[in-house]
Amino acid sequence: MLIDAIPGFEFPRCNLYDYTIDQEIKPENEVTEDDFLIGVLWDDTIDENDFGRPPLALIEKSTFSSDLNSEEINILAILMMIAWVQRQVTSIESTRMKYSGADFKMTS
Numbered sequence: 001m002l003i004d005a006i007p008g009f010e011f012p013r014c015n016l017y018d019y020t021i022d023q024e025i026k027p028e029n030e031v032t033e034d035d036f037l038i039g040v041l042w043d044d045t046i047d048e049n050d051f052g053r054p055p056l057a058l059i060e061k062s063t064f065s066s067d068l069n070s071e072e073i074n075i076l077a078i079l080m081m082i083a084w085v086q087r088q089v090t091s092i093e094s095t096r097m098k099y100s101g102a103d104f105k106m107t108s
Contacts, residue, residue, distance in 0.1 A: 005079035
């Protein structure tokens with residue numbers, strides 16, 4: 001969503017295209033309060049040596065090269081929400097085109 005939102009920011013004070021996308025995988029018991037947890041990775045294969053071992057956590061470590069102030073963060077957050085809503089509307093419109101008017105009203 002962030003990458004979709006950056007072009008909508010018309011007059012940023014810093015270069016928003018200078019960013020690094022990075023993730024880190026570490027045991028769930030080593031996750032701190034400052035870490036942004038994306039998800040937990042579960043292994044489908046269970047080995048007897050893995051019993052009691054904590055699952056692995058996927059941590060977001062992406063950064064911009066410069067620090068953003070709260071105003072810039074808020075603008076990007078709003079642009080990200082707009083991008084998300086646009087995807088939802090597009091999805092609904094695709095579904096609506098598959099059905100005739102009466103069918104769509106009945107299933108809605």
